[in-house]
Amino acid sequence: MSNLLNRKILLASRPVGMPDESNFEFIEENVPELQDGEVLIRSLYLSVDPYMRGRMSAAKSYAKPYEVGQPFKGGVVGKVVESKNSRFEAGQYVDGLLEWAEYNVSDGSGLRRLNPEMAPVTTALHVLGMPGLTAYFGLLYIGEPKEGETVVVSGASGAVGTVVGQIAKLKGCRVVGIAGGDDKCAYLTEELGFDAAINYKAEENLRKALKEACPNGVDVYFDNVGGHVSDAVMSLINFQSRTAICGQISQYNADKPPVGPRVAGQLLTTSSLMKGFIVSDYAQHNKECLAQLAQWVREGKIKYRETIVEGFDNTIDAFLGLFRGDNIGKQLVKVAEE
Amino acid sequence: MSNLLNRKILLASRPVGMPDESNFEFIEENVPELQDGEVLIRSLYLSVDPYMRGRMSAAKSYAKPYEVGQPFKGGVVGKVVESKNSRFEAGQYVDGLLEWAEYNVSDGSGLRRLNPEMAPVTTALHVLGMPGLTAYFGLLYIGEPKEGETVVVSGASGAVGTVVGQIAKLKGCRVVGIAGGDDKCAYLTEELGFDAAINYKAEENLRKALKEACPNGVDVYFDNVGGHVSDAVMSLINFQSRTAICGQISQYNADKPPVGPRVAGQLLTTSSLMKGFIVSDYAQHNKECLAQLAQWVREGKIKYRETIVEGFDNTIDAFLGLFRGDNIGKQLVKVAEE
Incomplete structure (x- = not known):
């Protein structure tokens, strides 16, 4: 001792x-x-x-x-x-x-x-560690965003969400963030270059707000929160959309198994994918991805x-x-x- | 005229x-x-x-x-x-x-x-047409079953399900079918070689019956029915499982949007995939897959x-x-x- x-x-x-x-x-x-x-x-x-x-x-x-x-x-x-x-x-x-x-x-x-x-x-x-890698893997390996597509990220102002949105912008997508607070939304659009941000706490009709922000529907959904926020997004997914489930923070403190609209029918009729993941699933790519993230940070393309x-x-x-x-x-x- | x-x-x-x-x-x-x-x-x-x-x-x-x-x-x-x-x-x-x-x-x-x-x-x-191709694509392109894994198929005694189960057997998997009726279940195990079949109409505790039939959990789920049958299967999925959503027949006649246990949390904590599809998504593979199915039928490896x-x-x-x-x-x- x-x-x-x-x-x-x-x-x-x-x-x-x-x-x-x-x-x-x-x-x-x-x-x-x-x-x-x-x-x-x-x-x-x-x-x-x-x-x-x-x-x-x-x-x-x-x-x-x-x-x-x-x-x-x-x-x-x-x-x-x-x-x-x-x-x-x-x-x-x-x-x-x-x-x-x-x-x-x-x-x-x-x-x-x-x-x-x-x-x-x-x-x-964060950006050069687990949350940055999480954003990178989920968005690029599951979401596979293509130029011109619409990417929605929930929990958008957090350590993961902010990186997701900025990478999606670098890939030429329309990026819509969902966050809880006007200050957070302003940060996303004014400092990080998101195309739109929705304060879910202030929206009486979240689906309507999302629909306005996503006039061409949702191609990629990066989900950090789950619950009714995700229900609204999932109602707007396009044919062959991809949803990466990174977190479900709205559900973590539930004291019984959460119930909500079934997504299987929506996935079926749109030929869509939904995949959960954990950062370690892609550990073999850590090195190259950290190098890429570091370069983007150095170049000022990803802020935090x-x-x-x-x-x-x-x-x-x-x-x-x-x-x-x-x-x-x-x-x-x-x-x-x- | x-x-x-x-x-x-x-x-x-x-x-x-x-x-x-x-x-x-x-x-x-x-x-x-x-x-x-x-x-x-x-x-x-x-x-x-x-x-x-x-x-x-x-x-x-x-x-x-x-x-x-x-x-x-x-x-x-x-x-x-x-x-x-x-x-x-x-x-x-x-x-x-x-x-x-x-x-x-x-x-x-x-x-x-x-x-x-x-x-x-x-x-x-059926077997050499749309249902056969549907079974082939969903099981092999989404489910990607590996030898020794457990594959569960719902609606197992139908035109698609019977082909799914038999292909999964050809791939060396443990195959469990869920169907509605003892006659259907007997057909699956006695004539088609399924390892187990569960009559969901006769089970008071479907999850328990499934758990007994899938002692190593569920690696691949081919879903034709949705609803409470799928709830039971999804509660048993393994790490990095794959669910192909082919149909949701239990939900087609619902007169309001169906509600049930949320699957996102389960997908998240198991790094699992769920994907809807329609046979035409894979139309470029029709010819080679029909040839393979025809060969299996000729060889008696797929019955109908x-x-x-x-x-x-x-x-x-x-x-x-x-x-x-x-x-x-x-x-x-x-x-x-x-």
């Missing part, structure tokens, strides 16, 4: 419906002594992501459930404090799937070294925004805020100064 | 819910004189198919709605009575998309000459059964019987002797 004190966040209990503070527990413990091959990392930024809600439940899913009494894990950008691993040295920036903690000890597997001169290190948690909450103590609030729609762009928690 | 009397069946009115006799009208009229390039065909067999229900409604779909006051069209096998088209001569067997009528006059486009020595001419309306109703007068009853589940294998109407 070193005498360095660490704090972690554990899953205290599994939530039913919307999680609250009682499902989380902060603990303190000393950082263990480093063994050969290990590296000690101080957390700088934690990523909070909607998919983590799924891992709080016991249900079988693509991502293994968190264990009750064990720490949350997620994307973390940190700085190497001490290294007994020849691949890393003190002072380096890294990111990896690590515990929600102020410090992590890692054997180096899955850790990625970051070059802060190439891009701000936080981008490893971060919503940063300060302080490890506020991690849970930042996470729960995802379900309230608090964030524009990527939601991060800043744990320590770079 | 010749003095040859013809009878036709028209769409008298659009049904709400289950169609009945009042939606159909028989008319009599003389066959017109043949013009150059035309051919006169006497109907021998009419095909009645579930998708025709969709065409009775005005709603936009993959198949154009029938017009009120105009004849139904569908697959017809007939014999050339007279020809002013150099491609055809009297006495030849043909099939094509023709009117529900005792006689059709055609300009020859879309007409296929049939060789009765290669296969019984009725097979052009026909349910034949005698008499043009009974066409409507044969059609409505599809929705009552009257048929095993392909439902045909015999209009005249070969």
